[in-house]
Amino acid sequence: MKVAVLGASGRAGSEITKELASRGHQVTAIARKPEAIPAAEGVTAKQGDASNPAALAGLIAGSDAVISALHFDVSAATLLGALKQAGVPRLLVTGGAASLLLPDGSRVIDSPSFPEEWKVPAQGGITFLETLKGESEIDWTFFSPAALIFEGPRTGAYRPGKDELVADAQGDSKISFADYAIAMVDELEQHKHSRARFTAAY
Numbered sequence: 001m002k003v004a005v006l007g008a009s010g011r012a013g014s015e016i017t018k019e020l021a022s023r024g025h026q027v028t029a030i031a032r033k034p035e036a037i038p039a040a041e042g043v044t045a046k047q048g049d050a051s052n053p054a055a056l057a058g059l060i061a062g063s064d065a066v067i068s069a070l071h072f073d074v075s076a077a078t079l080l081g082a083l084k085q086a087g088v089p090r091l092l093v094t095g096g097a098a099s100l101l102l103p104d105g106s107r108v109i110d111s112p113s114f115p116e117e118w119k120v121p122a123q124g125g126i127t128f129l130e131t132l133k134g135e136s137e138i139d140w141t142f143f144s145p146a147a148l149i150f151e152g153p154r155t156g157a158y159r160p161g162k163d164e165l166v167a168d169a170q171g172d173s174k175i176s177f178a179d180y181a182i183a184m185v186d187e188l189e190q191h192k193h194s195r196a197r198f199t200a201a202y
Contacts, residue, residue, distance in 0.1 A: 003188065004028040004060040004088070006050050006068045006079075009036035011151065012094045013069030015181035017043060020067075023185060030059055050074045050082075057085035065090035065188060072096070072124030076131035083138050092188060093132070094180075095142040096125030097173070100165040100199055108147060108165060129197060141193045145180055146201035152176030158183050158200040162193075166201035173201045 003020055007013040008029035014037065020027045021040040029037045034045040048059045051074050060066050066088055068079060083091055098109035098118075108114060109122050132140045147165060158179050159166050167173040175183075183200040187193060 001064040001188070002026045002028070002062060004030060004063040004066045006030050006048075006056075006066065007070040007094075008045070009033055010069055011177050012149070012180060014038050015177045016067055016069055016094075016184050019178075019181040019185045020188075023189075025185075028059065028063060030056075051078060053078050053082040053085065056082040060088055061086040063088050065092060067092045067094075067184065067188070069094040072121065072128050076128045076135075080131075080135055080138055080140075089139055090188075091138050091140045092184060093128070093140065093142045094184070095129060095144040095197065096122055097144050097147050097165065097199070098122035099126045099129060100144050100147075101163050102165055132195075135195070139194055141187055141195075142197040143180075143184055143187065144197055144199040146175040146199070147173035149175055149177060149180055152178065154178035154182070156182060158202060161199045161201070163197060164199075166199055168202055175201045 003025050005013055005017050008017045009031035017027055017029045021042045027043045029043050029045045030048040031037055034047045037045040046059055050056050050070055100108050129142050165173050
C-alpha cells in the first residue's frame, strides 16, 4: 500500500515507518524535521506541518491510508479535514491509554495512581477519540497502547484487546514501540477495527 506516516521522526512514528518499509509498503514519512526520519528502501521523507490541513492534504494525496503518530495538539478535525481534501479513505491513529477501561469499569485516567501532570495531554487523546466516533466518511481506527510503551526489543508478540486495558498476570500493561508498530501495521493490513478503537500489550 501507499501509506503516509505523520510524526515519522518520533519514537512511535519511526518504528511504524520501519515496520511498513520492512513489509514492502511505499511510505511517505512526514515530520517537521525530515532529516530525523530513519532512511529505508521505500521511504520518502518529507517536511510538513500537520497543523496546516491544506498543506498536509498536498503531502498525503495519493495515499491509501494515513497513520498518525502525532501528539494531540493537532486536532482530529484538522486531520480528518486534510484526509477528505486529499481523498484519502483511511486514518489510523496512535492513541492514548487513558480512556481504556480497568477491570472495575473505570477509566485509566480516573485511577488514583494516574499522574496529575499527565491528565491534560491524556484528555487530548480522549477528546480526539470522541471526535472520531462522530466521523462517518473517513474509515478510522484508534490504537490505544498499553499503559507503558517503552523502547525495547521487537519480539513479534502481543495480545490484542478492544476497550479494556490488557495486562499480564502481574498486572503490568506494557509494550515496546517496536511491537506496537507491528500491531499497527497488522491492523493496516488486516483491517479488523473499522471505525473502532483497539489496544495491545504483552
